[in-house]
Amino acid sequence: MSKYHTSFNKMFCFEGYIVCDISVEDKEVKVTLKRTKETCICPCGERGCSIIETYSRIIRDMDLCGKRCFIFIETCHIKCSCGYYGMEKLDFLDKYARYTERFVEYVSFLCKKMCLKDVAETVEINWKTAKRIDKENLQKLVTSLKEANPKRIGVDEIAYEKGHKYLTVVRDLDKGRVIWVKEGRKKETLDEFFNELGKRKCENISVAVLDMWEPYISSIKENTNADIVFDKFHVSKKINEALDSIRKREFAKAGEDERKLMKKKRFLILSRNKNLKPEDREKLNSLIQQNNELYIAYLMKEQALDVFEENNPIAGIARLNKWFDNVATAGIEEFKKVISTIKTYLYGIVNYFTHRVTNAASEGFNTKITVLKRRAYGFRDLEYFKLKILQSCG
Numbered sequence: 001m002s003k004y005h006t007s008f009n010k011m012f013c014f015e016g017y018i019v020c021d022i023s024v025e026d027k028e029v030k031v032t033l034k035r036t037k038e039t040c041i042c043p044c045g046e047r048g049c050s051i052i053e054t055y056s057r058i059i060r061d062m063d064l065c066g067k068r069c070f071i072f073i074e075t076c077h078i079k080c081s082c083g084y085y086g087m088e089k090l091d092f093l094d095k096y097a098r099y100t101e102r103f104v105e106y107v108s109f110l111c112k113k114m115c116l117k118d119v120a121e122t123v124e125i126n127w128k129t130a131k132r133i134d135k136e137n138l139q140k141l142v143t144s145l146k147e148a149n150p151k152r153i154g155v156d157e158i159a160y161e162k163g164h165k166y167l168t169v170v171r172d173l174d175k176g177r178v179i180w181v182k183e184g185r186k187k188e189t190l191d192e193f194f195n196e197l198g199k200r201k202c203e204n205i206s207v208a209v210l211d212m213w214e215p216y217i218s219s220i221k222e223n224t225n226a227d228i229v230f231d232k233f234h235v236s237k238k239i240n241e242a243l244d245s246i247r248k249r250e251f252a253k254a255g256e257d258e259r260k261l262m263k264k265k266r267f268l269i270l271s272r273n274k275n276l277k278p279e280d281r282e283k284l285n286s287l288i289q290q291n292n293e294l295y296i297a298y299l300m301k302e303q304a305l306d307v308f309e310e311n312n313p314i315a316g317i318a319r320l321n322k323w324f325d326n327v328a329t330a331g332i333e334e335f336k337k338v339i340s341t342i343k344t345y346l347y348g349i350v351n352y353f354t355h356r357v358t359n360a361a362s363e364g365f366n367t368k369i370t371v372l373k374r375r376a377y378g379f380r381d382l383e384y385f386k387l388k389i390l391q392s393c394g
Helices: 002-011 101-113 116-123 127-141 187-197 199-203 214-223 232-253 256-262 266-270 278-288 292-307 313-330 333-344 346-355 360-375 382-393
Strands: 017-024 028-035 050-064 067-079 085-087 152-161 165-172 177-183 207-210 227-230
Touching (some): 050 101, 177 187, 278 292, 292 333
Parallel strands (some): 152 207
Antiparallel strands (some): 152 165
């Protein structure tokens, strides 16, 4: 055994301990460590504390050769001049933990890649234990808003449960990461973010990108001097929804032959013409040429979305006003509703042409969050879910 001591001591290089025995069983490796120090360290850093009692502990460590590894050690209950009364400080183990720090880090790493059930099966622990390890580790890693100083922010919401239950997600546009998550999507929810951030930092925010959600708008206006920018993709979504309503209306009153032509063409109608393959563009042209109302609506949609590609702010606003006139001339009711919405929030759409920022990355984060939620088959522990969001997107 002695000739292997150097190698094993390198594997179990824990301060104040050396390997004195190793036994291998069917599914387990047991490593006994012997203390090499007579003094103990207090969490305050003081050495030479009074030893009250010595405890034998069994600690789970990283697996060896596919077998679970357990470490047998002695630790001390101490009393320090600072007033501390409890377990001594060890560099490889929290004072009351049953797992080494490196095992905890490994479990947390697996939790980034797998669901809790798979992690638990991989390392052979209870899934609740895997969750507790991961949650406690994430709580140590998450920094407060004291470290954040955003200049441009994106604000969005995502449903975390059925029944209109939402999380408000705030993103730093320049750093490309989520910096804050909170349940709810009321004005008071976003007010809480600004309160945590602090008045001075709020004054430094120059741009806020969001959708047309009044509670968020009110909070941003009240707490910052930022230019509010409405995401062009949200405007595009409303235009596409209007076009889809027209498609459904025309399908309902179409004859049998025309219905056959219109079936399974929704994707083609809602896609940008420039993004279609030649064969798909040919199918779309044959469809819209058969229906004048749908043809005009499609042209209106393409014209509106082209406006947001304009680089010159003055030209962009002029083209948007021209589109308003074209819709009025066409007399399509569904688009008139969209124009009413756009005119109500025109200030934020005009700001888009100035700042040229969108919430596209937020939508990407929302996809990540949705995948995270599905992988876990939903999160009952909302605090843990928020920590996982910050881990994945923060």
